[in-house]
Each structure stands twice: as structure tokens, then as C-alpha cells.
Amino acid sequence: GPLGELTGLAVQRVQVADLVAAAKFGTTQPIDDPVREQQVLDGVRAKAVELRLDPESAARFFRAQIEANKLVQRGLYTRWTEHPEEVPHRRPDLGTEVRPILDRLTTEILAELKDTEQLRHPTLRCEIHATIAERSAVVHRLDRLHENALAEAMRPVCS
Numbered sequence: 001g002p003l004g005e006l007t008g009l010a011v012q013r014v015q016v017a018d019l020v021a022a023a024k025f026g027t028t029q030p031i032d033d034p035v036r037e038q039q040v041l042d043g044v045r046a047k048a049v050e051l052r053l054d055p056e057s058a059a060r061f062f063r064a065q066i067e068a069n070k071l072v073q074r075g076l077y078t079r080w081t082e083h084p085e086e087v088p089h090r091r092p093d094l095g096t097e098v099r100p101i102l103d104r105l106t107t108e109i110l111a112e113l114k115d116t117e118q119l120r121h122p123t124l125r126c127e128i129h130a131t132i133a134e135r136s137a138v139v140h141r142l143d144r145l146h147e148n149a150l151a152e153a154m155r156p157v158c159s
């Protein structure tokens with residue numbers, strides 16, 4: 001449906017949270033990084049203006065993506081603390097490896113926000129398409145943690 005691509009990108013973003021958690025777990029790098037969040041949101045507002053999207057609405061959508069990402073990170077920390085054998089063996093580099101993936105997704109999500117602008121109003125039609133898109137996201141085989149995070153990420157989609 002019309003929100004399928006946007007939802008697919010939100011799925012990818014909550015999946016990249018696994019790499020973020022793997023990069024930080026067992027280091028002093030905290031899950032919450034307000035400075036980085038501000039950079040992400042400032043970048044979003046600037047690109048939104050270029051795309052002629054409402055910057056505050058775009059920032060609201062990304063605030064939800066960030067909260068969803070941290071939900072996954074916290075869930076994985078709990079899992080890995082209880083089951084140390086599940087801790088990933090490789091620690092990806094946050095700055096050179098993981099954040100560039102998030103930056104690429106940010107650009108793609110903004111383009112999809114633009115492409116779906118006409119649909120994304122607080123209407124039943126939008127809510128129906130959001131529900132359809134979230135239900136077809138099960139093909140990504142998300143576990144409950146990532147499914148909950150996706151629901152959080154998509155909450156502001158029908159702005």
C-alpha cells in the first residue's frame with residue numbers, strides 16, 4: 001500500500017538498533033545520546049525545509065524513530081545481561097559503521113515523508129493504510145521487541 005515503503009524504512013531503522021546496541025553494550029557509550037539526537041533532529045529540520053516539508057512535523061516523526069530505536073537498545077541490553085551467550089561477538093563501530101547507516105535511512109525516510117505527504121493527515125484513510133502497512137511488515141519477521149518498537153515508530157505517521 002501507499003505507506004509500505006515508509007513502514008519498511010521504519011522497520012530497517014529499528015533493525016539497525018541491534019547494531020547500535022552491539023556497538024555500545026559493554027562500553028561506556030550510553031544508550032541515550034542527547035547531543036547526537038539534537039544533530040539528527042537539526043539535520044531533519046534542515047532537509048525538511050529543502051524538501052518543502054513542515055520541519056516540526058518531520059522532527060516529530062523522527063523523535064518517534066529515535067524513541068523506538070532506544071526501546072530496542074534497552075530491550076537488547078536486558079536480553080544480553082540475562083543471556084550473555086547472546087551478546088554479539090563483533091562490536092561494530094558506532095561512528096564509522098552504524099551512524100552512517102542511520103544517516104542514509106534518514107534521507108530515505110524524508111523522501112518517503114514527502115512522497116506520502118498528501119495521505120498523512122489525521123484521517124481514517126491514513127490510519128487504515130498505516131494498519132495495512134504495519135501488518136504486512138510481519139514479512140520482516142520481527143520479534144515482539146521490534147514489533148513494539150515499530151508501533152512506537154509509526155505512531156505519528158498520520159500527522
Ligand SMILES: C=C(O[C@@H]1C=C(C(=O)O)C=C[C@H]1O)C(=O)O
Nearest residue numbers: 020031032033036037065066069
Ligand atoms: C542510535 C543511537 O542511539 C540513540 C538513538 C538515536 C537515534 O535513533 O538516532 C540517536 C542517539 C541516541 O540517543 C545513536 O547513539 O546513534
